[in-house]
Amino acid sequence: MEVTTLSYENLHNHGELFANMFRARHRSFILQNKWDLPQANGMEFDQYDTPASRWVAVHEGGQVLAGIRLTPTTHRCGIYSYMIRDAQMGLLASIPPTLLYEDAPVADHIWESSRVFVSDLVPANLRLRVQLQLRHEMVIAARNVGATSVLGLIPENSRRLGRRVGLDCEPAGPIMDIDGVDCVCVAINMSAKLH
Template identity: 25%
Template sequence: MIVIVDSLNSHEYSDILAEMHRLRARVFSDRLGWDVKVSNGMERDEFDDLDPAHVISLDDKGQVVGCMRLLQTTGPHMLSDVFSCLLDGEPPIRSPHVWEATRFCVDTNLLGRGPTRNSISYVTSEVMIGAFEYGMHAGITDAVAVIDPVMNRVMQRSGNAPYGYLGSPHPMGKVTALAALMDCSEERIESLRAFSGIRHDVFEQQVYEEGV
């Protein structure tokens, strides 16, 4: 199940937000070894203070098992302020209709492999479907995300291939990073649903309605 947590309802989901930040710490700091800010077991950065929308996947027990952060490109965002080298000197996208997707992760400790509901593949698709459906209802036409070649292949295999890239790939620490573009469209959502077999409404209805 997907919940959307933003500045309007974050006070109602403080526990879920804290659990999400703990998941991000386990993934980005502990498992991937990124140079991120962790305090009290939670990973946060300056972009979390800019009122993003968080797409959060909960399992049947209400535990956070996946998440993604969506942030408008009209102000500071990671591609313009952290990964600008990927743009090869070109200006970053600045549009109210384009959001940046960052901090995508899933809990590989709680989730298994295969096609089941409690699998990495299922939760990955659920978060993507939730993000694109939420974005469409909010008037977003496109999303940009900084990804690595492994994630790029995962997206291509799962019916979520980028339609284009900004700038050129650059080495970032132990991986190569590239800025990928995706349209928020019915066709992309249908492709993700066909791949994953997810046909039901992925949202907790009340949260979805409030977020639109």
């Protein structure tokens, strides 16, 4: 099992891995979760998949087992910045604008984590190992871009998993029902992880 952080600067070194990440997201978010998201050629993508982002992929034999997208909170592309901020500003109808207790941050040291998934093809006896690898590489990727904090919108029950894999996920907003799932914005403090 390998873990790779992808960026537009290193895609040429990883063959089909980038496309396979979007194919795995399509399987997880569109086929399994039944989310109405942009798609083409069996790949899921959105307006936040830009050259400013990074993608962490856990993979084996060309198959992507899990992934996370990291986006700087300072990035802008047209009217969009990052998913949580755009939701708060009313640009995303599928996410309530009341998802944060405070204004969405815009700072070089804060990145957003989104599109987190573990493939349904990962057997139960390997899921924790895959999740540990994914979170570990997320911390490394965040450190490499200078992030001391990561903001994410996650299922509320995933906070326990965060603690289990060594991440402190502090609520940054209320628990909300999104498509029948209790979700919450969390702030993950990376400063303790930077050593």
